Amino acid sequence: MSKSGNGGAFGVLQRVGRSFMFPIALLPVAGLLLGIGSSFSNPTTIELYNLGWLLGEGTVLNIILSIMAATGNVIFGNLPLIFAMGVALGMAKQEKEIATLSAAVAFLVMHMTIATLLTLTGRIDTLQEGATGSVLGLESLEMGVFGGIIVGLGVAWLHNRFYKIELPNAISFFGGTRFIPIISTIVYILVGVVMFFLWPVIQKWIYALGDLVTKSGYAGTWIYGIIERALIPFGLHHVFYLPFWQTGLGGTMMIDGANIAGAQNIFFAQLASPNTTRFSVDACRFMTGKFPFMMFGLPGAALAMYQCARKDKREAAGGLLFGAALTSFLTGITEPLEFTFLFVAPLLYVVHCILAGLSFMLMHVFNVAVGMTFSGGFIDLLLFGILPGNAKTNWIYIVIVGIVYFIIYYFLFGFMIRKFNYKTPGREELDEETKLYTRKDYNAKKEKGGKAEEKEEKSVRAANILEGLGGKNNLSDIDCCATRLRITVKEPDKVNDAALRATGASGIIKKGNGIQVIYGPRVTVIKSELEDYLGHIEEVDEE
DSSP states (O other): OHHHHHHHHHHHHHHHHHHHHHHHTTHHHHHHHHHHHHHHHOHHHHHHTTOHHHHSTTSHHHHHHHHHHHHHHHHHHTHHHHHHHHHHHHHOSSOHHHHHHHHHHHHHHHHHHHHHHHHHHTGGGTSOTTSEEEETTEEEEOOHHHHHHHHHHHHHHHHHHHTTOOOOGGGGGGOGGGHHHHHHHHHHHHHHHHHHHHHHHHHHHHHHHHHHHHHTHHHHHHHHHHHHHHTGGGTOHHHHHHHHHHSGGGOEEEETTEEEESHHHHHHHHHHOTTOSSOOHHHHTTTTTHHHIIIIIHHHHHHHHHHHSOGGGHHHHHHHHHHHHHHHHHHOOOHHHHHHHHTTOHHHHHHHHHHHHHHHHHHHHTTOOOOOSSSOSHHHHIIIIITTOHHHHOTHHHHHHHHHHHHHHHHHHHHHHHHHTOOOTTOSOTTSOSSOOOHHHHHHHHHHTTOOOOOOHHHHHHHHHHHHTTOGGGEEEEEEOSSEEEEEESOGGGOOHHHHHHTTOSEEEEETTEEEEEOOTTHHHHHHHHHHHHHHHHHHHHO
């Protein structure tokens, strides 16, 4: 019973984590627009480089850049609504579009209820500074993305419970999916009333906890970094860092007359402000530490693993490792690399977590303030560190510390791999191959069962993944985040790790009925292939 309960809790948490990826996936685009637009339309930058003739006010480029900055800013400014819709979309099991629309309705209803109560009671004047703010034009309590998450999770639960409800004949028109926005409206009027009384108390707790983290200084930053990396194997890191990035837990700051809460929100508000001369180190301490180990440390580990590979397997290992290293350097997506050593050498991952935490602390010590949209790769460093200028960001220390990190990771990983004979890529037993299944392998296997037929390569991979997951009837739910295929299965014992690794997976995590298969950034394509293949199987079954 206990095991099932834990698995169920893990399954819920992994679904929550993956649902965060819908709105988070939007941030790089929004950050790109805001970063480029703000950097090149900033009057100080234009004056410093004498670019008034090209980028000055009234020029075509200035208009374009100003629009880019404004469109990026509006996305960050309305993240709570985006999270409400994204979480509902991710958590709904069927009829996802209905859940998404209902979440938007519930979000508006909840905040209108709060705004009305604030006006009627006159309580708005008694709350602490920063407790209220404008939400889609309504003067409501400042709930940040927590408000969106509360709506998204609640509406998804209502949706999954009632989207097939049958009502009496007289009102049967309002049954099924039509019932979801109705029940969501009613429930979130009540939630708005509860939040009117409860949220100010929660705000005080959040700000108190944020103050505690801030006052803990460099040690607190180190611990934050260690925990953030330690949660990667469980897929719960988004749940951990998001409150620091998007709520008062990550600090508050008055910028251009507006009280901004959340580390990432503070950074992008400063980026958009022409009055910013130095980005907040206290806010960026929850982000900047990712750059040294993502851009330099893990590529150093990849080089060490490559050189530790057997000579006859080095070429195959090199293709896997160098591709993952380039992904980590450019985009900050590290899981393809981290999962290449997590399961075969867990002690290496412990060392990695400690060094990652130290990276956060060192960036804090050197007063580096470079924000990010999603992760700590070169693209974000260029937009939010290099382009705004070293005077605002101190970005040069990322490179200095990063070079040291490359050396440390390279020698430390190389030593530990050889010392403990870890089976990192290219060091497998002689009878194990460092490669994926090929079309030839698949067709040979199908011929044995008398079902040989020509298939596209994508269908081959999807078929192998489905087999590794225990077959179509073993699947309960399919989704993905930035790097992981996240599956809920009926019988975990039917999942075949070796078969999944043969399809290109760099790691498999099992917790109860929740299965996570790590494929890296291509996972969204793999998910679509799998869903298309399942659809084809269903059509064949019906025929």
